[in-house]
Amino acid sequence: MSPAASARWCPTPEQLMILEEMYRTGVRTPSASQIQQITAHLSLYGKIEGKNVFYWFQNHKARDRQKLRRKLTKQLQQQQQQQQQQQQLFQQHLSPGCSFCPIYLDHHQCPASASAFRQLSCYNLPPSPPLASLSYPPQGGNIGGAESRSTMEYNSWRREIIGNDHQKADMEKSVMKMYSGGWMMVVDVDSSDRCPARPLQTLQLFPTTSTNLREDRENATVQPV
Amino acid sequence: MSPAASARWCPTPEQLMILEEMYRTGVRTPSASQIQQITAHLSLYGKIEGKNVFYWFQNHKARDRQKLRRKLTKQLQQQQQQQQQQQQLFQQHLSPGCSFCPIYLDHHQCPASASAFRQLSCYNLPPSPPLASLSYPPQGGNIGGAESRSTMEYNSWRREIIGNDHQKADMEKSVMKMYSGGWMMVVDVDSSDRCPARPLQTLQLFPTTSTNLREDRENATVQPV
DNA sequence: GCAAATTAATGATTTATTCAAG
DNA sequence: CTTGAATAAATCATTAATTTGC
Numbered sequence: 155m156s157p158a159a160s161a162r163w164c165p166t167p168e169q170l171m172i173l174e175e176m177y178r179t180g181v182r183t184p185s186a187s188q189i190q191q192i193t194a195h196l197s198l199y200g201k202i203e204g205k206n207v208f209y210w211f212q213n214h215k216a217r218d219r220q221k222l223r224r225k226l227t228k229q230l231q232q233q234q235q236q237q238q239q240q241q242q243l244f245q246q247h248l249s250p251g252c253s254f255c256p257i258y259l260d261h262h263q264c265p266a267s268a269s270a271f272r273q274l275s276c277y278n279l280p281p282s283p284p285l286a287s288l289s290y291p292p293q294g295g296n297i298g299g300a301e302s303r304s305t306m307e308y309n310s311w312r313r314e315i316i317g318n319d320h321q322k323a324d325m326e327k328s329v330m331k332m333y334s335g336g337w338m339m340v341v342d343v344d345s346s347d348r349c350p351a352r353p354l355q356t357l358q359l360f361p362t363t364s365t366n367l368r369e370d371r372e373n374a375t376v377q378p379v
Numbered sequence: 380m381s382p383a384a385s386a387r388w389c390p391t392p393e394q395l396m397i398l399e400e401m402y403r404t405g406v407r408t409p410s411a412s413q414i415q416q417i418t419a420h421l422s423l424y425g426k427i428e429g430k431n432v433f434y435w436f437q438n439h440k441a442r443d444r445q446k447l448r449r450k451l452t453k454q455l456q457q458q459q460q461q462q463q464q465q466q467q468l469f470q471q472h473l474s475p476g477c478s479f480c481p482i483y484l485d486h487h488q489c490p491a492s493a494s495a496f497r498q499l500s501c502y503n504l505p506p507s508p509p510l511a512s513l514s515y516p517p518q519g520g521n522i523g524g525a526e527s528r529s530t531m532e533y534n535s536w537r538r539e540i541i542g543n544d545h546q547k548a549d550m551e552k553s554v555m556k557m558y559s560g561g562w563m564m565v566v567d568v569d570s571s572d573r574c575p576a577r578p579l580q581t582l583q584l585f586p587t588t589s590t591n592l593r594e595d596r597e598n599a600t601v602q603p604v
Numbered sequence: 605g606c607a608a609a610t611t612a613a614t615g616a617t618t619t620a621t622t623c624a625a626g
Numbered sequence: 627c628t629t630g631a632a633t634a635a636a637t638c639a640t641t642a643a644t645t646t647g648c
Contacts, residue, residue, distance in 0.1 A: 162615050162640065183633090209616060216634070217614080387625065387630050408618090434630060441620070442629080 163206040168199040173210055182215050184208075388431040393424040398435055407440050409433075 165173070176192070184192060184207070193204045390398070401417070409417060409432070418429045 160641085164615090164641075206615080210614095212634090213614065213616085216636095219634085385625085389626085389630090431630080434632090437619090438629065438631085444619085 163202060165202075165206075165210070166200040169196045169202060172196060172199075173207070173214075177211070177214055182211060184211060388427060390427070390431075390435070391425040394421045394427060397421060397424075398432075398439075402436070402439055407436060409436060 172195070173192075181188075189204050189207045192207050193202055196202045196207070397420070398417075406413075411429075414429050414432045417432050418427055421427045421432070
């Protein structure tokens, strides 16, 4: 136990603070080169590897979504209860007619819209270098221009790290070249990250749908009809 | 479209045959070094990268499971229908008393048990070289012996490729050393791969459980009570 | 106070689901 | 429709908080 230090990475407070700050600023799925840069920077504050950064963002994003889902679910259940109570009142005391009354929940709070690209230039650096050239697809190729898909913005960790065995050397070099630019990165805030929850939910008096995730199933209270 | 060849890997018939043969022989989640070897071998028959091999096994395994699930689900539904019919008969014509009658489905066909380690020595090679030394945790360390978990058998693709930036060079070397042994590999057939489906299912007259997978949900027929 | 015992967080992996090329 | 590629969800496993009995 005492040798081999620790089996898993244990972020230092500084590292954590920086990661959280980046997350707060919009970083969600950093590309391989971004991860490299982040890792390099964070290693000033303690032992860290690229995969730690990769996993951190993955987990943090997922658990953020989860938290929001939880909140929404709770809200939803409350409203359902309210509705049911209301309905009971209706049926007991008032005239029938409206036994179905959908309610729309709010699009949960989305951070005030951010433009697709935002610059994170923390830690006193030259203000605004040209950004376009830093956008990451580092592999030359693709003259055909026909590849400007959103896939391009996907997490390319695997694509660059796992991939292209025969180009590994070149890739390493291109990543290194990009290092020289210093600490700065292009952040892609895409909509699915800003608004993790289902966009719109219809509430019905008798719940017939759910998100059907494990959590929902477990929290599911049997509704006696 | 015509330049840059093809965006995605297109396996040649030979490559496919070999991959399928390996799968048939029990390979499911090859380690990074196994992937390296496989890739090297398959590249004799056409362009291929490590990630292609990685993804191929992942997808093939997943879709195998999916196929089996589909089959099971169908079977299950049939049996449920039968049961329901039987029950109706019961309630209509016979004495009450047994309104709950579990039935156990067969553990679906498991390939006759294979020992934990099996050797795949295709393509005319020296018969049985020492295997133990090839078992993959290539990184020395762990003298403490206190780590003989099943984690050790996990897919180490990421651990080795993604991980340990500072050891990358050493790792490459160790992989290369292993190459020299020729075409042979250690295959770990673990139980979860041999028996992908839920081990045992209890059938009840009124279905209250399911595997709760997307597929089940979609196929779910509303059971009027 | 203070360890053993529980529980909550969270790092690391695997599995399911989705996207999209051909 | 099949299947390679990629992401998201679920799960496992270990570490940190927290509680509990002394």
